[in-house]
Amino acid sequence: MKLFKDKKxxxxxxxxxxxxxxxxxxxxxxxxxxxxxxxxxxIIPGGYVNNGETPQDALVREYLEETKIVVxxxxxxxxxxxxxxxxxxxxxxxxxGEAISDGDENSEVLWVDxxxxxxxxDVPELTxxxxxxxxxxxxxxxxxxxTGDSKNAPYSLYCL
Numbered sequence: 001m002k003l004f005k006d007k008k009x010x011x012x013x014x015x016x017x018x019x020x021x022x023x024x025x026x027x028x029x030x031x032x033x034x035x036x037x038x039x040x041x042x043i044i045p046g047g048y049v050n051n052g053e054t055p056q057d058a059l060v061r062e063y064l065e066e067t068k069i070v071v072x073x074x075x076x077x078x079x080x081x082x083x084x085x086x087x088x089x090x091x092x093x094x095x096x097g098e099a100i101s102d103g104d105e106n107s108e109v110l111w112v113d114x115x116x117x118x119x120x121x122d123v124p125e126l127t128x129x130x131x132x133x134x135x136x137x138x139x140x141x142x143x144x145x146x147t148g149d150s151k152n153a154p155y156s157l158y159c160l
Contacts, residue, residue, distance in 0.1 A: 011050045015085040018059045019046025020092030021134035022071055028117050028131055029099060031066060031106035042112065042123045044089075044130060047105075054156060055088050067109045069097040075140035076158045077133040080126075089130045091140060 021044050022029045030042040047062040049055055056073040063071045071092040078089035099109040117123050117131055133140070146157035 011052075012048045013051050013053075014048060016049040016055070016058075017047060017085065017087045018049060018055045018062065018090065019044050019087065019130070020059045020063065020071060020073060020090040021077065021130050022063070022069065022092045022094050023114065023134060024094040024111065026114055027111035028114055028134075029067065029069065029094075030110060030112050030117060030123065030127070031101070032108045032122075034105060034107050038124060040122065041127075042110075042117070042120065043127050045106070045109075046087075046089075056090075056156065059090055059092060063092070064097075066102045066105055067097070068100040068102075069109075070095040075142050077140040078130050089133070091134050 029045070031045045033039055033041050033043050045063055045066045046059065047066070049058040050061075053061070059073045060071060063069050072095050073090040073092050075091045076088055077091050080087040080089075099111060101107060101109045112120070112123075114131060114135060118128050141158035141160060144157045144159055146155050
């Protein structure tokens with residue numbers, strides 16, 4: 001497994017990351033993080049985009065790797081920029097799978113009632129803000145078909 005992880009790191013675009021809020025039956029899927037500033041906290045899954053990968057494909061891959069859940073990215077509900085990178089948050093639809101921890105980046109994966117998640121001390125403010133955005137009546141930026149005007153496909157356009 002270490003060889004796979006090293007190869008993955010060589011292909012990682014460290015300046016681009018994604019996450020997605022998945023809600024099913026009034027519960028949000030959260031994962032207990034095992035490292036970094038979020039260690040021990042329940043966060044929405046996500047991760048870095050690989051070189052040559054779209055943010056949407058990265059979200060699908062990250063969810064499957066970290067939770068064994070298949071998701072479909074929908075609208076963009078948040079974007080975070082800083083001096084080093086960007087982070088796009090999607091509303092994502094649950095498609096299939098049973099929530100199972102990867103035993104590496106997270107120690108547990110669980111469905112938590114939305115109101116409970118918003119009250120818990122072990123859910124960071126960024127996650128709470130994104131959950132609020134996901135359940136608000138604001139539909140976020142919606143995907144629009146767009147083929148672009150050059151051969152540097154694929155293109156994605158999200159707008160109001």
